[in-house]
Every structure is written in C-alpha cells, then in structure tokens.
Amino acid sequence: MLAETDPGASGAPHPLAPVPYSVRAVATETPDTTTLVLEPVGSRRIGRPTPGQFVMLYAFGVGESPIGVAGGNSDGQLVHTVRNVGKVTNALSHLTPGDTVGVRGPYGHGWPIAEATGRDLVIVAGGLGLPPLRPVIYQLFAHRESYGRVEIIYGARTPKDLVYYDEVQSWRRRNDLRLQVTVDAAGRDWYGDVGVVTTRLPDARFDAGRTTAFVCGPEIMMRLTAQALVGRGVAPDGVWISMERNMKCAVGFCGHCQFGPSFVCRDGPVLRYDRVAPLLRLREV
C-alpha cells in the first residue's frame, strides 16, 4: 500500500516549532546581561527542564538562540539569563513584560546530580556559567543532607560582571556551604578576592577522593579548572563541564554543535571531563 500521509502528520508537535511564552518579568543583571522570567501563554508548555538543560529561545522575526535554564517552577515558569552578544540575544535583551517569545526544549543532558549523592560537591562558575548551575544549587539546598561538603567558587571578569549579586550574597549566610567569589580585575571599591577561579581552588575544602565537580564557564576556564581539580586528586570522571557550541536545531540534525564524536546539543551540554579532555587540549575542534 502506498502511504498518502505519514505518521508525522498525526498531530505530534514539530520538533523545531517554538511554543509561545509570555515575558512575566525582566531584570537587568549587568550592563549587558538580562534575566527573563517566562510563563506559558496558553495550555501548551515545554516539559520541565532538569538542572543543566537548555532551551531554544525565539525572538519573533529575529531568530533563535540556545539559552541555559537558570530556574523555573512546576507551573511552567522558566528563568533565563541572557548576555547581549548577537542579533537574537540583543532582541531578547530588549524584551519587556507582556512581550511574547518562543520556547522549545528542554534539550540535552544536564548535571548528574544523582551521581553526586553522598559525595562532596565542588561547583565552579565563571561569568555567565553561573545561571546554568543555579538550578543545581537550589536542588542542593532542597536536599542538603544528601551531600557532603559543598564548595562554590564563582568568578567574573570584574565586580560589575557578577550576576545574581544579592542572591549570591544570601548564600554566604548559609553555614552549610563555603562560597568564594573572585574577580579577574577590580578597583579599590572591591574588598573580595582578585584572581581567576583556579586561584581559589587551593583554599577550597573537599575530600578529593569523594568529590564530584560541576564546572561551567568559558572553555579555557573549564579546562584549567578541571586540570586543577584533577591535580588536587579529583578523579577525572568525577568532573563535569558544560560545553558551548553553535546550535541551530538542538536535536542533532543541523550538525553545527559537533565536538568530536559529541553533539553538544544531544550528548551534552554537560559532558564528563575525562571523555573530552583529549579534545579540549586541541585548538579549533
């Protein structure tokens, strides 16, 4: 028999079609970074993301960009922090409450929180690497007893590049974790640490033999941090990084995000360090 129609026509949503979401709130984090709180417009919504996953955010008439999930709730709310670095993120950065954006996803494999149960946890964020780690931190707070020592190191280029500033300060008040905030360069009005995140690692307190590390930030920062962690005795298969590559489709069709054998969109973005370490050493992979 000849097929006049096909199974794909049976009403399943197209994997590349965005779902409308309404902008509920907008907050300026830094001069070039904005946090958006989104809510579903109608009954349609994407599945609930797990920490470390990302979505494709769509600005009507402009295009799509892959953006990590920084938060959300069971009502379908999504929180994203966007840095204005291109055409699409520029449009996303200029949204105001009530505007509509498109969302599809969630995509990829996130942080393997379950594997960290019972272990010490080192979380290292560089710059805009903090938003994709934020859901991990709150999951950690919710199940604090399930983990050993927790060490959070957050670095940015300058004090004014730190995102979620007040929120991060509130974490300081907790006595069940250690937080170090550092910047690469600062003026006299900065009383905190100065230096890249790896300079804070020697002060970090964790039992290397039972530590899982989640690292997110620029590629070079992740590579050097992973090397430093391994240098302190953390097993390479206990270190996880979140890779970033150009993504157009997010479902493994478009080919753009390949990193060696991995499709960052599908196999990542969170990848185990020991599996990618040989490629991280090379340029232009």
Next chain:
Amino acid sequence: MGEAKVGSRRVLTRDTFPELFRALVESGYEVVGPTVRDGAIVYDRLRSVEELPIGWTDRQEAGTYRLERRNDRALFGYNVGPFTWKKFLFPSRERLWTAVRKEGSFTVETEPTNGPPVAFFGLRACELAGLVVTDRVFAGGPVADPGYSGRRSRVFRIAVQCGQAGGTCFCVSMGTGPAVRGGADLVLTEILSPGPHRFLLEVGSEAGADVVDRLPGPSVAAGSEERARAEEIVEATANSMGRRMETHGIRELLRDNLEHPRWEIVAARCLSCTNCTMVCPTCFCSAQEEVPELDGEKVERWRRWDSCFNLAFTELHGASVRKSGLSRYRQWMTHKLGTWHDQFGTSGCVGCGRCITWCPVGIDLTEEVAAIRASPGAIAPKAGGKT
C-alpha cells in the same frame, strides 16, 4: 492475485522496458531519475524512459567530470553525477514553519508532511547505502525530522547494479556495492551483451511485487543465463574500482592523528568551497533562516543546506571556533570517516567518490587517509595522554 513475490526474477527486453516505467506511473508514483542536463547526469522528474541518459557515460577523476558518448545505447551506462537522491528527502531549501502575530502573541503553523509517493528510478548500491545513513541521521534518533520522515515513507526504490566502476568509485572498500544487497523494492541489472539488450529485474519487497504484477504479458522467470551474467557484470565492476581505501581501524586512526602534519598539506590545497559537502549523499548539516515579511506580522522559518567548511558554521559569541581551513577540513573528514561511527554506528562515507570528482582542486580523501596511515602518530600526542 499477484504472482510476483519477494525474490522473484524477470527479464525485460529493451523493447518492453518502458512497461516498467508505465507500471510505476499507474501505481501512482511520481518518477524521478537520471537525465542529461547542462553537461551532467542529474536526478529530476522523468516523463519517460527516453529521458534517461541513453548512450551516455561519465568519465570521472579527481576534479574531473565529463560526459562522453558510449558506443552502445545503454540506459544506465554511467555512474553517479553531482546530484544525490538526498535532495528529494532533505531539500536544499525547505520551509519549516510560518508564524503570525495574533492578539499579542503568535501562532505557529508547521508545513504539511504529506505528499505524493515518489519512485527513485536508478539508485546505485552506494546510494541505497546513503539512504540508510540519512535514515539514521534524520529518523533514527530520539527525535525524527517530520519532513524527512514523511517523504522517506513514500519512496519506492528501483536500484540498478553498476555495470562499470567510475574513476573515483570505492564502494568495494566501504562495503556498500556494487552489488545491491537489500534495501530496494526492485533491482535492475542491465545486460548489454552477449545476446540482445535486456534487463534482469529482481523483486525486493512486497511493494516491488505489486509493481511487477502490473507488467503485461505472462510472467517469465529469469533464466539461469541472465542471473549468471548479472553476477559476472557486478564482479567485473567490483574488480575495476577507480579508488580504494583501507578502512580497518579508521575511527581510531583519525581520532589519534588530529595533529598529523598531513592536515596542513591538505589544508593548503582546500579552498573551503563546500563542494564536497554539497555533492555528498550523507552530509546533513543545515542552517535556519528567519524570513520576516515587511510588515513584521508574519515570518517564515526556512532550513537550508549548510557546510562545515563555512566560516560562520561554528560561530560562537561573534567568533568562529574553526577559523582555519585546516580545522574545517579535519572536521569534515574525521566526522565522515571516524566520529560518524560514534554518532550513528556506521561510516558517513558510502564510497561514491563524488567529493573527489567535484573537488575543484582534486583533493582525494582516499589519498589523505592513506597518507595518515603511512605515518600514523607523526608529531601527534596520543589522545588520552596527560598534559
């Protein structure tokens, strides 16, 4: 009741061959197949058998493709041209959806995935293998592409076993040809001699049997003579491959030689023109384009072929990850022959030779693999080592 079954064989003479075409049309298929246009054999809509490249052949070498007259009236006396069947399943430009502003929000309408059944008339063994590869890419993962899957479900495949090998062919090395082993609804072998010009027709599926049952006249089982002759033809083709490539351990060979000096040598020749990716039957990379109307109320999302040789392909925060030609050629070849195995459990190369033929400077990936194999590990630290 139909007489033909999977595995049935018939002989069609050159005079009765158009009946096969007619049976396809009567079965409701749009027929696409090879035809001569602009100095090349391309795949397009066919209206009759007379539009096939009758009496033509193609001479191929690295960077060379020429149509030449044969001294006979063969219908399938050529190998493969610049087009692949991929374009009918994964068009070079395709609208994915249309969005319209509505009451402060917007609605999205996706493209219909239904359409007419299409018969691919004249698939080569390597091209059938290419279909298997693109099936895995677009329909074998956790998410299936609706457009590809829909079109693919309506394809009828008439394969032709090659009666000659092209100058850049290496299907034997890739294990994809020249014999057709499954994956086709009907399989043809053209027999030019000895005896009259005729075709051995083998049924590969129930759909194929339905078409054969529409052929007029009593069913004539193929004689042992035609079957033996078809085997001879395929064997002779296998023995005259223009190229060969050693594939043993190729995934590991390439993985462990990402810093081999050979990449610099090939990169000095490569123009990053994207030709190899445009003619490849399995290259699947695409870009998406947002096409808004002037009033800003309606926008179309289009997908078009992209290539890992384009500088913008890896753009991240305003700069490209793969800036050098070296890195882009290395990505293409190591993906095609190496990491494709990790991703899809198969090579991305089917040995059709198009990338060699259509490279304007004649870069030959079989030669590149051989060069790396001749001095593996040159300057390169082994992957997995410590720094």
